[in-house]
Amino acid sequence: MNAWFNGLDKAFIKALRRNWFNLLLSGISFGAFLTIWWLVSAWFHGDWPFGFRDWVDTAEYIPYPWVVIQAFLDSFSHRDPFSELYMGDHIYASMKRITLGFALAFVAAVPLGLLMGRSRKSEAIANPEVELFRPIPPLAWVPIFTIALGFIWGPIVMVFMGIFFPLLFSVRLGAKSVDPLLIDAARTLGANKIQIFTKVVLPSTVPYLMTGVKVGLGIGWMCIVAAEMLGAVGGGVGWYIWGTAQVGRYDLMYAGMATIGLLSILTTGVAGLLEQRLFKWMGTK
């Protein structure tokens, strides 16, 4: 065993020692969740001593945990029953949509949020539209986006709509929350307006921006089912959920839902890691 591995090993054990109790709590919580699921499922199957035998018809609605886990594992090696695609294809298609929708939202929301946060005039100009469109649930856009933009761009724009507003509001709040004293300091040090923006406002906004990114990514995944409801070229996890439900394969449907949960944890985790790196690099945490 070399030194590097030894060091890593020690760091892992140290982290484990520090967090063992919280890890234990998380473990117990997840175990309890699986147990309750199993009990409810058993009840629906009529296997539970107090269950109703007449509910056996509906047993398929709540499959046993291990059935869903098996369906999830199988979905990577077996084609799905309605579009003949593997889970990997669906994940790839949805990831592509989230990435593109997120990139579009980022490019649009960050400059607009900075502008609205720093200039009263631009806020007055943009506010009516922002306030009008903000409360509209992304789901409301599904039919028209699918018809008008088609199966490729429709879902992407749906995801965009979901991510755009939380990101915009975080960035605007960040731009508004810049410490005025730092701007004063920069001015007395000879900074012009552009330098104040790039050297003071922008770095001050980063923590808010990262919060917006994390919230936005979560909402993006929430939108994916709606986005792929009517159809999606090349599959998609949202579409997979709709499709499997329609052919009555609820075990696969739950596997699709679990996939969204896992993917959301993954993307938020990556964003969190990026945030930590950024804060460390900036020296603010």
Place this chain on the structure above:
Amino acid sequence: MDGDQVGASIRIQGLSKVFTEGNRSVNALADFSLEVRNGEFICLLGPSGCGKTTVLRIVAGLESKSAGSVVVKGREVVSAGSNRGMVFQEFALFPWRTVRRNIEFGLDMSQVPLQKRQEISSKLIDLVGLRGFEDAHPRQLSGGMRQRVGIARALANDPAVLLMDEPFGSLDAQTRNLMQRELLRIWEATKKTILFVTHSVDEAVFLADRIVIMTARPGKVREIIDVGLPRPRDRTSREFISVRGKVLLELDEEFEKARAKEMAQRAPARAASAQ
């Protein structure tokens, strides 16, 4: 040298400032005049709300004036600029920049080349005694050390005057005394003109060549006291205590006036609420 024969560094004449908020307006300064010589250490002292900080902010160019003129090194002040460095009570350091990069901020703004920039910042790091902390971030420093960074940062552009707004107000008593001695050392090394706002009589008598006592709002100069004690000053000496007593007496009068005025203003409101 700068075409100013009398050697005046800052010349403030008839300075007034009216703050308007909605339909209410407050006279913060009325006819404030002061002349500061090159290399002089001036402390502005007055009851709270008398506009000391407003004077400083107008000289810095962070606040507009309502009337009068402010001339620094022969040039009328119209906006903030790098010939006046400012040190803030709350330090106002950039949290994402290291000590060195905070000090270099002003040099970055004027695009000073890297080598020259580092040469200047290294010199300043030595001057304020931060050797070894160049790569630390502000949150890792104590209050006193943060203000050392604040002073070095303000000096980086080599400004004609240093404006200090209660710079040691948030430090504990021991650190405060240490920083006062440090500031005098830095002042003697750099020969800057310093305009220093404080509400501590002790601090003013310890630091200043001249103490400017301001009246209660609207602020103007009530009296200028020449401290005239040799440095280093001994806080326990008879002379120090005598100057301190004199300044306190003046200040107490202004404080009483300010209090009486405030009571008079509040009186109708109190009568109304008593009914």
